[in-house]
Amino acid sequence: xxxxxxxxxxxxxxxxxxxxxxxxxxxxxxxxxxxxxxxxxxxxxxxxxxxxxxxxxxxxxxxxxxxxxxxxxxxxxxxxxxxxxxxxxxxxxxxxxxxxxxxxxxxxxxxxxxxxxxxxxxxxxxxxxxxxxxxxxxxxxxxxxxxxxxxxxxxxxxxxxxxxxxxxxxxxxxxxxxxxxxxxxxxxxxxxxxxxxxxxxxxxxxxxxxxxxxxxxxxxxxxxxxxxxxxxxxxxxxxxxxxxxxxxxxxxxxxxxxxxxxxxxxxxxxxxxxxxxxxxxxxxxxx
Amino acid sequence: xxxxxxxxxxxxxxxxxxxxxxxxxxxxxxxxxxxxxxxxxxxxxxxxxxxxxxxxxxxxxxxxxxxxxxxxxxxxxxxxxxxxxxxxxxxxxxxxxxxxxxxxxxxxxxxxxxxxxxxx
Numbered sequence: 001x002x003x004x005x006x007x008x009x010x011x012x013x014x015x016x017x018x019x020x021x022x023x024x025x026x027x028x029x030x031x032x033x034x035x036x037x038x039x040x041x042x043x044x045x046x047x048x049x050x051x052x053x054x055x056x057x058x059x060x061x062x063x064x065x066x067x068x069x070x071x072x073x074x075x076x077x078x079x080x081x082x083x084x085x086x087x088x089x090x091x092x093x094x095x096x097x098x099x100x101x102x103x104x105x106x107x108x109x110x111x112x113x114x115x116x117x118x119x120x121x122x123x124x125x126x127x128x129x130x131x132x133x134x135x136x137x138x139x140x141x142x143x144x145x146x147x148x149x150x151x152x153x154x155x156x157x158x159x160x161x162x163x164x165x166x167x168x169x170x171x172x173x174x175x176x177x178x179x180x181x182x183x184x185x186x187x188x189x190x191x192x193x194x195x196x197x198x199x200x201x202x203x204x205x206x207x208x209x210x211x212x213x214x215x216x217x218x219x220x221x222x223x224x225x226x227x228x229x230x231x232x233x234x235x236x237x238x239x240x241x242x243x244x245x246x247x248x249x250x251x252x253x254x255x256x257x258x259x260x261x262x263x264x265x266x267x268x269x270x271x272x273x274x275x276x277x278x279x280x281x282x283x284x285x286x287x
Numbered sequence: 288x289x290x291x292x293x294x295x296x297x298x299x300x301x302x303x304x305x306x307x308x309x310x311x312x313x314x315x316x317x318x319x320x321x322x323x324x325x326x327x328x329x330x331x332x333x334x335x336x337x338x339x340x341x342x343x344x345x346x347x348x349x350x351x352x353x354x355x356x357x358x359x360x361x362x363x364x365x366x367x368x369x370x371x372x373x374x375x376x377x378x379x380x381x382x383x384x385x386x387x388x389x390x391x392x393x394x395x396x397x398x399x400x401x402x403x404x405x406x407x
Contacts, residue, residue: 066407156406196366198395201388
């Protein structure tokens with residue numbers, strides 16, 4: 001069966017690419033520190049020596065639209081084009097291209113459906129920065145086949161937080177039951193507190209206290225406390241786009257209850273805090 | 288009231304560079320054109336199979352014709368959509384980095400929690 005090479009949870013900051021590649025007067029003062037942190041974070045995936053990447057993210061009204069919204073969607077394609085005109089325009093993100101691991105997509109869909117998750121699928125998904133940002137930060141060579149999985153954190157009504165945790169747990173179990181000798185890293189990206197409104201683009205994220213607690217929950221694998229304090233209603237309070245935290249909760253489910261992260265780092269930036277977590281499977285950190 | 292149609296306008300314009308420029312140039316005329324020609328077109332469906340019932344009310348039409356972000360926020364339009372479209376149309380007019388984004392926040396600063404509901 002396939003093995004889990006690593007479980008990784010991260011924020012996906014669309015400005016990283018431009019900040020890290022800019023030079024001279026265009027280079028923001030925080031760029032060097034950010035690049036150093038990302039370089040260190042990238043090493044946690046590199047040393048896990050993965051063969052395949054499962055990438056959990058959330059479409060930002062690029063292809064998933066309100067006439068047809070799947071709560072959970074699995075890409076099932078041999079190839080993926082990535083990034084959209086308005087992401088190029090606003091963030092300077094490049095067009096990207098990935099190979100898909102279609103056998104694993106097929107397996108996740110079949111086994112996930114049989115496990116009680118009514119997963120949607122797409123045979124022509126163009127993926128967005130929720131998936132390409134972690135490729136830029138963690139695997140810029142883009143040389144590994146992927147399976148993208150989208151969650152709806154954007155268009156209410158959303159699934160409950162516990163469902164995200166359950167989905168994350170299921171994804172791990174299903175990957176571990178894939179008849180393959182390959183090593184799979186499961187990577188998911190979301191947000192800490194985030195706002196598109198009155199509290200946006202401040203010197204820090206809109207709710208540093210929420211961010212502090214959230215980092216603690218993730219780093220210690222405290223799913224019980226996170227589920228106890230987080231609801232679909234409460235997530236409006238730290239910032240009106242904070243439902244992206246649900247993808248972090250999904251990854252807590254993938255990592256496992258009570259599992260402390262082997263790698264934790266944060267970076268306090270304008271607009272939103274960055275956070276990076278890596279877990280290795282018990283009994284060996286990397287190959 | 289149709290939050291869905293407000294969002295549909297914002298979504299379909301934001302992703303199309305030609306429509307963004309037409310909206311910036313003549314917002315009122317563009318909204319009239321869009322409502323007449325595009326509002327009922329189901330995305331990824333032949334025009335002959337379009338819907339028959341979608342239209343703006345006067346408040347929504349005026350909010351779009353003036354790109355009134357305060358009114359759009361109040362009406363429950365999805366803020367990601369009109370923030371992104373606003374950046375596309377107006378960031379170029381600001382010299383300071385994030386100038387438009389910060390003014391956007393300032394103009395909405397009188398809103399307190401809970402914000403207007405964005406569910407469609």
